[in-house]
Amino acid sequence: MGKVMRAIGLMSGTSLDGIDVAYLETDGETIVKRGPARTFPYDDRMRDLLAKAIAAAANLSTRDERPAALTEAEQALTTRHADAVAEFFNAVGIEPASIDLIGFHGQTVLHRPENGLTVQLGLGELLANATRCPVIYDLRAADVAAGGQGAPLVPAYHRALTAKLPQRPLAIVNIGGVANVTWIGRDGALIAFDTGPGNALLDDWMMRRAKLPRDEDGAAAARGHADEDIVRDLLGHAYFAKPPPKSLDRNSFAAHAIENLSTDCGAATLAVFTAQSIARSREHMPEEPELWIVAGGGRRNRTIMRLLAERVEHAVVPAEAVGIDGDSLEAEAWAYLAVRSVKGLPITFPGTTGAPAPMTGGLRADPSPARKLI
Structure with a gap:
C-alpha cells in the first residue's frame, strides 16, 4: 500500500441541484476509509446563473472562452464551493490543515468530445486560496485532448469500491x-x-x-x-x-x-x-x-x-x-481521482473513455503563501 492521503471530493452534477462534499482516506488504489459527506443545495440564483452559463456555452469554440455569463457563473460557483468546504469542515470537525488534497469537479457546461471540447467551470487557484488546501481540478481535459471521451471518470473508483x-x-x-x-x-x-x-x-x-x-x-x-x-x-x-x-x-x-x-x-x-x-x-x-x-x-x-x-x-x-452511499459516491470518486492524479496513476482507460492508453490527468493549484500582516 502506498502513502495514504486525506482528500475531499467536490461534485457538482448536471442536475444543477447542489454540491456534494465527501471525505476519503486512500492511497489511490484501495479505499482505506470512507468518511463523512454532506450535500449543500444551490439557491435559485445559483441555479439560474448555471442555466444561463450552459445556454451561453453552446456557442463556445474553445474551452478557455469565457463570455460574460460564464465569467459570472464561474466566479459564483467557485465561491459557493469554497463556502461549502468551510461549512463541511465546521460541521464535521475537520481542520483544513489536515487535508492533503481537494478534488474539484467544477460544473460541466459543454461536453463535445467529438470536437475535442469539454468545458468545466471552476477556478482552481481561487478555491485553493479560499480553502488553504491544494486543489486538483480539470480532470477531464487531458483525456479529451488525447482523443478520449473525457467521461465517465468514476469507473476506477467503482471497481475499488466493489x-x-x-x-x-x-x-x-x-x-x-x-x-x-x-x-x-x-x-x-x-x-x-x-x-x-x-x-x-x-x-x-x-x-x-x-x-x-x-x-x-x-x-x-x-x-x-x-x-x-x-x-x-x-x-x-x-x-x-x-x-x-x-x-x-x-x-x-x-x-x-x-x-x-x-x-x-x-x-x-x-x-x-x-x-x-x-x-x-x-x-x-x-x-x-x-x-x-x-x-x-x-x-x-x-x-x-x-x-x-x-x-x-x-x-x-x-x-x-x-453499503455504498449513493449520494456521496461521485464526490468520493473525485477525492480518489485527485489522489491518483498526484501519484501519476491512470484515471481514464481505453475501455472507459476510449483513451489511447491508460492516462492520468488534472491540474494542480496550491494556495498562495499567506501574506504577512504589518
Whole structure:
C-alpha cells in the first residue's frame, strides 16, 4: 500500500441541484476509509446563473472562452464551493490543515468530445486560496485532448469500491443529469459509457410544468401514462446504437416531442425513456450483469427504479443495499481521482473513455503563501 492521503471530493452534477462534499482516506488504489459527506443545495440564483452559463456555452469554440455569463457563473460557483468546504469542515470537525488534497469537479457546461471540447467551470487557484488546501481540478481535459471521451471518470473508483462483492459481472449505474454505467467483468475488466438521459430532462420538465425541481419519488410519472410512440422515436437516436466508448452533453436530447402531453404523462414518458436507455446498455456488455447497483439522485425515483427492474434480468438495488452511499459516491470518486492524479496513476482507460492508453490527468493549484500582516 502506498502513502495514504486525506482528500475531499467536490461534485457538482448536471442536475444543477447542489454540491456534494465527501471525505476519503486512500492511497489511490484501495479505499482505506470512507468518511463523512454532506450535500449543500444551490439557491435559485445559483441555479439560474448555471442555466444561463450552459445556454451561453453552446456557442463556445474553445474551452478557455469565457463570455460574460460564464465569467459570472464561474466566479459564483467557485465561491459557493469554497463556502461549502468551510461549512463541511465546521460541521464535521475537520481542520483544513489536515487535508492533503481537494478534488474539484467544477460544473460541466459543454461536453463535445467529438470536437475535442469539454468545458468545466471552476477556478482552481481561487478555491485553493479560499480553502488553504491544494486543489486538483480539470480532470477531464487531458483525456479529451488525447482523443478520449473525457467521461465517465468514476469507473476506477467503482471497481475499488466493489472489490469485495461476490457478484461478477456487475453494473453500477449513476443516474445524475445524464445516466452512465460501469460494467465490471469477472477479471476486473472495465467498460463504461453514458447510457442516455438521467434526471436532467425530467427535472427540467417538472420545473417548466409544475415549478418543482424534480419528480419527487417518481410520483408524477407513476400517475401518468407513457407515450410509447414518443419513447420509440427518442430511442431511435443514433447515439444508442453507437458502440462505446461514448459520452453525452446534458442537452444532447430534447424533450420537444412531449410538449403536448400532460405533466404526469410527460413525466411517465421521460421515466420510461431513461429506464429503457439504461436497459439497452446491455447491448454493449460482454455478459449480462448479475447485479445492478444504482447511485445518484435517480435511485430515489421509484418509478425509474421499477421500470429498470422490469427490463433487466437480475436484481436492481439502490447503492445503500450494498453499503455504498449513493449520494456521496461521485464526490468520493473525485477525492480518489485527485489522489491518483498526484501519484501519476491512470484515471481514464481505453475501455472507459476510449483513451489511447491508460492516462492520468488534472491540474494542480496550491494556495498562495499567506501574506504577512504589518
